[in-house]
Amino acid sequence: MAGTLDGDTRTDYICASEILWQASGLTDPLAEIVTLLHPEARHFKIVSGAGIWTLDRSEPGQTFYAALLKGSFCLEVDGGDRIAVEAGDFVLIPSAVRFRASNAGPDLLERPVAEPIKLADGEFHVGDRDAAPDVRFLIGHCGWGSADAALLVSLLPALIHVRDQARLTTLVQLLGEESRARRPAREMILSRLVEVLFIEALRAAPGVIASPGLVRGLADERVATALRRMHEHPGRVWTVAELAREAALSRSAFFDRFKSALGIAPMEYLLAWRMALAKNLLRDSGGAIADVARRVGYSSASTFSVAFTRFVRVTPSHYARAHVSD
Numbered sequence: 001m002a003g004t005l006d007g008d009t010r011t012d013y014i015c016a017s018e019i020l021w022q023a024s025g026l027t028d029p030l031a032e033i034v035t036l037l038h039p040e041a042r043h044f045k046i047v048s049g050a051g052i053w054t055l056d057r058s059e060p061g062q063t064f065y066a067a068l069l070k071g072s073f074c075l076e077v078d079g080g081d082r083i084a085v086e087a088g089d090f091v092l093i094p095s096a097v098r099f100r101a102s103n104a105g106p107d108l109l110e111r112p113v114a115e116p117i118k119l120a121d122g123e124f125h126v127g128d129r130d131a132a133p134d135v136r137f138l139i140g141h142c143g144w145g146s147a148d149a150a151l152l153v154s155l156l157p158a159l160i161h162v163r164d165q166a167r168l169t170t171l172v173q174l175l176g177e178e179s180r181a182r183r184p185a186r187e188m189i190l191s192r193l194v195e196v197l198f199i200e201a202l203r204a205a206p207g208v209i210a211s212p213g214l215v216r217g218l219a220d221e222r223v224a225t226a227l228r229r230m231h232e233h234p235g236r237v238w239t240v241a242e243l244a245r246e247a248a249l250s251r252s253a254f255f256d257r258f259k260s261a262l263g264i265a266p267m268e269y270l271l272a273w274r275m276a277l278a279k280n281l282l283r284d285s286g287g288a289i290a291d292v293a294r295r296v297g298y299s300s301a302s303t304f305s306v307a308f309t310r311f312v313r314v315t316p317s318h319y320a321r322a323h324v325s326d
Helices: 007-023 030-038 104-109 149-153 164-179 186-204 214-219 220-231 240-246 251-262 266-285 288-294 301-314 316-323
Strands: 041-051 054-055 063-070 070-076 082-086 090-093 099-102 123-127 135-144 161-162
Touching: 030 186, 030 220, 030 266, 041 164, 041 186, 054 090, 063 082, 063 164, 070 135, 082 099, 090 164, 135 164, 149 220, 164 186, 214 220, 214 251, 220 240, 220 251, 220 266, 240 251, 240 266, 240 288, 251 266, 266 288, 266 316, 288 301, 288 316, 301 316
Parallel strands: 041 123
Antiparallel strands: 041 135, 054 099, 063 090, 063 135, 070 082, 070 099, 090 161
């Protein structure tokens, strides 16, 4: 299953990647946030396992994903509940402090930790090297090019576990192939594939609305309407009352519903989103502060500068000079 994909499948997914990337310029909050994160594919490997094994990783801020091709294992993220991952499953951890994977079942924490051994073919193996592998999975991790990664990732679920979605496994396979190859436009293709992978995983996961975050907000029709209005018109002078009218709710009902869904108040979300957009615009424009101020909802460059400096801890002009070459 980890072999190369046929040409038609590769072309379909690369085309889909470009379509979704271009669509992110539209006012789809989920696509906008994933695109603004600037995901960067960094490491990818194929791992097989046999016998009893346990992997332990503690790398704060790293984003991990895995597609299980064969067998099963137990996964625990940041000391939370253990979940069973089975063949055909996809797992995405946007920002873990620590996670453990093992085929030792309930004895997960008591088993010794193994380090994967690199094989001659470039793949990795854990557990008994003399036994036939009974587990095989694709695993990778990526980073973020955005200066606002902590804010944006906080709007995503802590753990995404999807069953029986062949599209996700195909995307992971494409990432693996592209990461190992040295073809033209490699970095562009990798970044687009990671964007599509994230969006596809967030759309496919059935349980992500259980915890506060952007996906839960978008699952609530009334809250989603307000979110889309903020993303459509970030420069509008919004108030909670106006957003409540857009959502067809009373002011108090909207405020409570939004905060319950997103984990932050409406105006907090709007300010954070405006500042994230402002940083991106300042990096792209090289310092056209008056234009940036207008586009993110401020009547003058001076009022924007005060708000930006309070939020970011540096002036817009200083930020632009420091990041224009990023």
